[in-house]
Amino acid sequence: MEVLGEPRNFIEEHIEKDLREGRNNQRIHTRFPPEPNGYLHIGHAKSIVLNFGIAEKYNGLCNLRFDDTNPVKENEEYIESIKRDINWLGYEWHETPRYAADYFEQLYEWAVKLVKMGKAYVCDLTPEQIAERRGTPTEPGQESPYRNRSVEENLDLLERMRKGEFPDGKKTLRAKIDMASPNMHLRDPMIYRIIHVDHHRTGDKWCIYPMYDFAHGQSDYLEGITHSLCTLEFEVHRPLYDWFLDQLVEGDYRPQQIEFARLNLTYTIMSKRKLQQLVEDGDVDGWDDPRMPTISGLRRRGYTPAAIRNFAQNVGIAKRENLIDVAVLEHKVREDLNIKAPRYMAVLDPLKVVITNYPEGQIEEMDIINNPEDDSMGSRKIPFSREVYIERKDFMEDPPRKFFRLAPGKEVRLKSAYIIKCEEVIKDEEGNITELHCTYDPETKSGADNAGRKVKGTLHWVSVDHAFKAEVRLYDRLFKDEDPGKNKNNFKESLNPESLKIIKNCMMEPALKDMQLENKMQFQRIGYFCVDHKHSTPGQPVFNQTVPLRDSWSKKSNQQKNQK
RNA sequence: UGCCCGAUGGUGUAAUUGGCAACACGUCUGAUUCUGGUUCAGAAGAGUCCAGGUUCGAACCCUGGUCGGGCAGCCA
Numbered sequence: 001m002e003v004l005g006e007p008r009n010f011i012e013e014h015i016e017k018d019l020r021e022g023r024n025n026q027r028i029h030t031r032f033p034p035e036p037n038g039y040l041h042i043g044h045a046k047s048i049v050l051n052f053g054i055a056e057k058y059n060g061l062c063n064l065r066f067d068d069t070n071p072v073k074e075n076e077e078y079i080e081s082i083k084r085d086i087n088w089l090g091y092e093w094h095e096t097p098r099y100a101a102d103y104f105e106q107l108y109e110w111a112v113k114l115v116k117m118g119k120a121y122v123c124d125l126t127p128e129q130i131a132e133r134r135g136t137p138t139e140p141g142q143e144s145p146y147r148n149r150s151v152e153e154n155l156d157l158l159e160r161m162r163k164g165e166f167p168d169g170k171k172t173l174r175a176k177i178d179m180a181s182p183n184m185h186l187r188d189p190m191i192y193r194i195i196h197v198d199h200h201r202t203g204d205k206w207c208i209y210p211m212y213d214f215a216h217g218q219s220d221y222l223e224g225i226t227h228s229l230c231t232l233e234f235e236v237h238r239p240l241y242d243w244f245l246d247q248l249v250e251g252d253y254r255p256q257q258i259e260f261a262r263l264n265l266t267y268t269i270m271s272k273r274k275l276q277q278l279v280e281d282g283d284v285d286g287w288d289d290p291r292m293p294t295i296s297g298l299r300r301r302g303y304t305p306a307a308i309r310n311f312a313q314n315v316g317i318a319k320r321e322n323l324i325d326v327a328v329l330e331h332k333v334r335e336d337l338n339i340k341a342p343r344y345m346a347v348l349d350p351l352k353v354v355i356t357n358y359p360e361g362q363i364e365e366m367d368i369i370n371n372p373e374d375d376s377m378g379s380r381k382i383p384f385s386r387e388v389y390i391e392r393k394d395f396m397e398d399p400p401r402k403f404f405r406l407a408p409g410k411e412v413r414l415k416s417a418y419i420i421k422c423e424e425v426i427k428d429e430e431g432n433i434t435e436l437h438c439t440y441d442p443e444t445k446s447g448a449d450n451a452g453r454k455v456k457g458t459l460h461w462v463s464v465d466h467a468f469k470a471e472v473r474l475y476d477r478l479f480k481d482e483d484p485g486k487n488k489n490n491f492k493e494s495l496n497p498e499s500l501k502i503i504k505n506c507m508m509e510p511a512l513k514d515m516q517l518e519n520k521m522q523f524q525r526i527g528y529f530c531v532d533h534k535h536s537t538p539g540q541p542v543f544n545q546t547v548p549l550r551d552s553w554s555k556k557s558n559q560q561k562n563q564k
Numbered sequence: 565u566g567c568c569c570g571a572u573g574g575u576g577u578a579a580u581u582g583g584c585a586a587c588a589c590g591u592c593u594g595a596u597u598c599u600g601g602u603u604c605a606g607a608a609g610a611g612u613c614c615a616g617g618u619u620c621g622a623a624c625c626c627u628g629g630u631c632g633g634g635c636a637g638c639c640a
Contacts, residue, residue, distance in 0.1 A: 009577085035640050070639060127638055136636055138566045172638060182567040184635055193638035212640050236568055236635050259569085261633095266575085272640095314588065316577040318570090321633055325575050328589050338602060373602065404600065413598055446598065458598045525599045553600040 009317035011050070011258055015058060015227060024226045024253055028060030031225050032086070032093070033216070035067045036078035036200075038272035039287040039294045040085045042308065042329070043263040049312035050260070051229055052091040063223055064093035068101050069215045071199040079200070081287070085295040090305045100215045101201040103222055107210045108162065110218060110248050111173055111191055115154045119247060120191060121147055122157035123174045130172075133179075134187055140180035141187045147176060161194060164207045168194050173208075177243065185240045189213055217241040218248065220255035228255050231262040232319065263315065264323045267477035267496075268293045269485045283495060284478075285534070290544050291478045291499050301475065302520050302530030302546030304340070307333040323483060330547045337520060337528045337546065342370040342377055345415070345460045345509040346523040346543070348472055350389035352435040352464060355420060358386040363463075367447060368416040382509055384417050387464035389507045391525075394459050395436060397425060400560060404457035404553075406436070412457040415524060419444040419455055460524040467507040472543045473532065474501040506543075515541050525549065 007013045019026055030051040034044065055062035064086060068074045083097065114120035123146045125133070135141030149157075161171055173192040181187055191214045196207045220228045228241075238257050245254060264270060270293065278284045278292075287294050290301035298308060311332040315324050345368075365381040390406065399407040406412050411421045424437035444453055481487065481494035515521070517533040527548035535542040 006580085033640095037640080067640065073639075130638080131636075134636055136566085139636095140566090141636090169638060184567085187636090190638060195638080209638095211638080216640085232569070233634060234640090238568095261570090314576085316588095318577070320570050322576060325589065328576075331589060334601090343599075343601095369598095372597095372599085402600095415598060417598095419598095455598085457600080460599075522599085522601085525601070527601095549599075549601050551600070556600080 008313075009260075010319070011227070011229060011260060011317055012054065012057075014258060015054065018226070019058070027224070027226055028055065028058040029063070029094075029224050029226045030055050030060065030229060031063040031065050031098075031220065031223060033065045033067045033219075033230075034082050035070070035074065036076075036082060037070075037073040038078060038276055039081050039296055041270055041272070041275065041292075041294045042265060042298065042311075043270045043293075045089060045295060045308050046263040046312045046315065046317075047229070047231075048086060048089060048091060049309055050317060052093075053313070054227070054229075055094075060226075061094040062091075063095075063098050063225070065098040065219060065223065066100065067212070067216065067219075068099055068199070068201065069210050069212060071195060071197045071209065074200060076200050081296065085299075088299060088305060089295065089308060098219070098223060099201055100210075100219050101199060103215070103219055104202060104206055104210070106222065107215060107218060110244075111158065111210075111214070112155065114175065114191070114247060115158060115173075116151055117247065118151060119176050120154070120173055121149050121176055122154050122161065123147070123172050123188075124170070125172075127169060130190075134184065135179070137184060143179045144174070144188065147188070158192075161192065161208050162206070164196065166194055168196055170194060175214075175244075183236055183239055185213065185237055186243070189240060213237055213240050214244060217245050217255065217257070221245055221249060221253075224253075225255040228257045230257060230259055232259050235259045259319070260317045261319055261322055264321070264483070264485070265293060265329065266323060266326045266482045267479050267484070268326070269479070269491060271485065274485075274491055278492075281492075283492070288534070290473070290532075291475050293478075299518075300530075300533060300544065302337075302518075302528060302544055303333050304336050304520070307336040310336070326477065333528065333547050334550070337522065339371075339373050341520050341522045341528055343368075343372075343522045343524050344512055345382065345462045346470075346472070346512065346526065346529075347389045347391055347460065347462050347467075347507040348503055348523075348526065349392040350467075350505070350507045351392040351395060351433065353388050353390050353420070353461070354435060354437050355386050355388070355440045356423070356437050357439045360386055362386065363465075364417075366416045380511060382416065382511070383463045383466040384414075385463045385465055388414065388461040389464060389467060390414075390436075390459050390461050392433075394457075395422070395433070397433070400557070402556075405459065406438075406457070411455045412459050413444070413446075413455050414461045415458050416446045417461070418442070418446070419453060460526075462507050462509045464507075466510050468510065468513055469505050470508045470512070470541055470543060471535075472503045472506045472529070472545065474503065474545045475499060476501070512541065513539060520546070522549075 032051045052062045123144045133142040172190050174188045177186045179187045190211050192208045198204050241257050288296035288300045364384045366384045368382050369379050370377040395406040413419045418440040420438040420440045426435045476499045478499050479494045480496045484491045484494045515531045520530045528546040529543045532542040532544045
């Protein structure tokens with residue numbers, strides 16, 4: 001997947017330097033360490049592509065490790081979804097998935113070791129007291145009165161913590177570092193806390209659980225990780241990451257933490273907590289709602305793994321905060337789908353056209369190319385008859401300049417069929433256009449050489465007698481604000497009420513009836529779509545719009561409007 | 565009034581490590597087109613946060629500012 005070449009970013013440069021210097025015996029071993037407390041999103045995809053991509057590029061390995069040190073938030077459903085999403089993206093982790101929980105025993109032993117070294121102690125302070133004594137970023141903290149308990153007492157207390165003799169929150173194990181450190185994370189950070197909650201892997205075996213800082217670096221160490229890549233907010237944790245390992249392990253091998261900026265995308269949010277809130281409050285149709293920035297949402301929306309991978313590579317890796325235009329993501333799906341997606345005819349807002357000089361009852365099977373970008377995809381037949389539907393907005397009674405579509409007295413080509421001319425506009429009593437009467441030129445059949453006749457516009461259509469009705473869902477951005485995450489408290493205020501548009505009576509060409517779940521296709525002149533795997537039923541597909549085609553006409557006509 | 569990061573077209577990322585700022589998206593022209601898609605050709609748009617300094621030469625090195633982000637969960 002990855003092309004070996006020049007380093008693409010500062011992390012690869014760092015790695016190549018390590019390789020040159022022979023660090024860690026020139027092994028490269030990364031890991032992707034999600035906490036199973038939610039579904040993966042496009043930001044995780046950036047990390048996945050980075051970690052697995054580096055392993056591939058440098059002939060290394062990449063582990064999947066669930067960072068499951070907090071049983072109150074984590075569960076099996078998330079684990080399954082995470083594994084599914086990574087595989088779907090096209091990656092396979094080294095050996096079996098790892099779990100921080102697999103290391104609980106070792107971690108505990110290390111905690112004991114720290115106690116014996118006099119570098120950890122059991123603290124009886126309440127959460128409030130600990131917070132009070134932690135100080136602030138500008139003021140040093142105060143030492144805990146329990147800081148100088150004897151090794152023996154600490155050992156005894158720690159063991160009793162493990163045995164479950166104390167209720168939640170009553171005691172903690174803390175590292176003895178420096179309450180006056182300018183780095184808050186070095187002010188006697190917590191190592192273990194008491195949580196009497198069953199763990200999805202270890203059941204009721206434990207009632208004390210290690211904190212992230214005590215678990216992550218050591219887990220990296222145990223797995224032989226060489227480069228532990230994480231996001232910027234962990235930068236200040238790095239001294240602690242290194243401190244634990246320096247106390248606990250011997251030898252030259254050390255994993256090293258390197259931080260990069262997380263991905264931000266316009267008009268969406270990347271916070272798992274907030275995404276979960278949308279799911280729980282019913283603002284969306286689950287974690288895989290096609291408007292969600294989750295991997296499963298994008299998948300249901302019709303995005304391809306390749307598009308997401310290419311996107312992740314395209315945005316690059318750096319340390320500065322960023323906000324990527326969602327147009328980049330959209331460009332990447334179009335790029336991929338343009339090559340892969342067969343084209344079909346679908347009319348979203350039908351207007352009937354009667355071709356008055358076409359023989360009644362006659363049906364022609366027209367040849368239509370499946371994908372002009374790929375000859376190997378061949379062609380198929382599509383029925384043509386006297387009555388067809390066209391898109392309502394492809395007709396205007398009083399068209400502006402440069403309207404290349406149908407209008408009274410004007411001609412257009414029906415894609416893969418004939419050139420027709422609009423002769424008459426039929427309206428109901430209220431003046432609504434109900435149908436168009438046109439004539440066709442039999443000499444202009446598609447494929448046949450037709451005396452060089454050219455018309456400016458080509459429309460998609462579908463035969464009235466052969467069409468079937470289907471539901472199509474159009475999606476717009478989930479939020480109205482470019483950066484809804486900025487609105488700290490009420491991010492929901494900027495939810496876009498028009499992010500989902502369900503269109504019931506779209507007219508589809510017959511071949512579309514056989515589409516399978518997740519099949520992707522282009523609706524000619526409209527956009528890329530896929531078959532929704534949640535709401536489709538056999539013989540009655542529901543189509544999700546992945547992304548519309550670029551549309552320079554609507555852009556131009558909007559500009560004209562604005563100029564008036 | 566602490567510590568740690570960061571700052572390059574509208575957005576994002578580069579710049580062979582000190583040699584006259586490049587690529588992608590977006591925008592705008594034009595050509596081609598039986599998709600106003602695709603493709604092709606081209607254009608506009610930054611002088612690199614600011615001020616000093618070192619140097620023949622600085623986006624890159626030094627000094628001092630400014631601005632932005634992170635850090636005070638028994639979350640990760």
